[in-house]
Amino acid sequence: MIETFRLTKIYSGNILALDEVTFKLMGSGGIIGRNGAGKTTLTRILSTQIKPTRGEAFVNGLNVIKEAKKVREVICSIPQEARPVGFATPWEHVVMYLVARGFSISDARESARKAMKEVGLYEYKDLPSDILSGGTKRKIYVAMALASNAEIIFLDEPTVGLDPISRLEVWSAIKILKKTSKIVLTTHYMDEAQELCDQIVLLKRGKVIAIGSPMELIKPLKNMVRVESFDRGEYRIGKIFISYVPKDKAKELIDIGVSIKPITLEDAFIIYSKGEWDEDISEN
């Protein structure tokens, strides 16, 4: 379980990355939001990498600031855009990581072997990482997480930059992780959040703007459809206007040449964000 109380992070230069963030996350969950919404900052605080400016956070009841060492025993954190060392093999990566977590060499080798087989990485175990595909490289980190036996696994944007097939492969590997651990996923892909998360925390400019299961977030829109047009609509995103209208009105609109789409989590995100598309603050 993840719990935060008025968690605030202000970086040097008075950049407010998290603003009094309070939420409770049971089970596997997702933290979603646009670039710069504060997802990575939140994950880094929860995984004891950085300290908040104010507020408190708990992972499985352990205070991430006062009990950081204990927290580290129960979590595994895979950073955003982590890439393997090119000349080292997947096997060397996973074993090194497990030893850093406190495994003995023999336990590390045994756990690495099991996890790599489970995520479909074992056949590549002795190849230098720089010749592997993007999806296979990401699987190295999923194997690390799986072998770590951590109770909670933080995955920061695990599929960013991957092609659709590789994304599906990584999703499949993450679903294996979910069998034994709780995952906390940050992503800006709504389909990913919908597929992998039981509960979602929606962040905007460092604030929580919505929380609930994907179904709960979509529920207010269940009788609506999404209408895309080039000249009219409630929300303007680039050159496209988007509106949400009742399903029974959709038929009339097709005749005037607009595009009609079913509602997804992405639409919930647009509505909760209230259509403000100016660039958010940088997290760096």
Place this chain on the structure above:
Amino acid sequence: MRISQKIRIIVTFSWFYGFGVIKRGSIYVLAYLALPVSFLFLLNVLGNGKLIGFAILGGLISIITNNSISSIGDSVFLKLELKLQDLLIPTRMGKQDYVLGLSFANLFFSLPGIVLYSILSIIYNLLTLHNAVFYLISLTLLLISTSSIAFIVSSFIKHTRYSWGFASVLSTFLGIIPPIYYPSTLLPSWFYYSLYAIPVTPCAVFLQGVSGLTEINYLNLVALLLETLIYYYLGVKFIKWGDE
């Protein structure tokens, strides 16, 4: 955490980062050997064979120094590009383990050069059974101190693109200018003492002494030890681990 676990973490990390280079990146081994071998040739020709001892000893020191200094690039690259540090912070690995692990990784991929120059040192009667322990101590101290200098410098670098440039400049400055390929007596004393703040200098002068090339002075070993402690302390202090 138990000492045995710390040692296991450091050794495994060194194996992870150092062994792969020897096995799969042999061009790096040739690259770092290029300069010392060139000096060996040049000094041998220019000195009619009289400077061969300095050239061999200088090469040995230069290999360790240059590989340690190249940690600047590695340290910045691992942190900023590969996010390896972010991966390891929420584990039992502390920043001291990380610093020592990377330092000893350098030793791993310096090994082919160290072996080559050690053999030459034995052939030319520089390295003997009597002084082997001094070689071991001073070269280990050199490895730790120069790696620490690399970590200090890398902590100030914000962009990866600068790291290779810094490493190149410092490698030249630390691996050629101090009296490692020549006797320190050739330098004006003010310049010699100003170079003394760099651990390469007391290490080279001490090893030249114990190898019979110059007068032996054990104070150089004491100075090297002190400098190593200072640079290691600063290296661990300066390296950023999370947002400490």
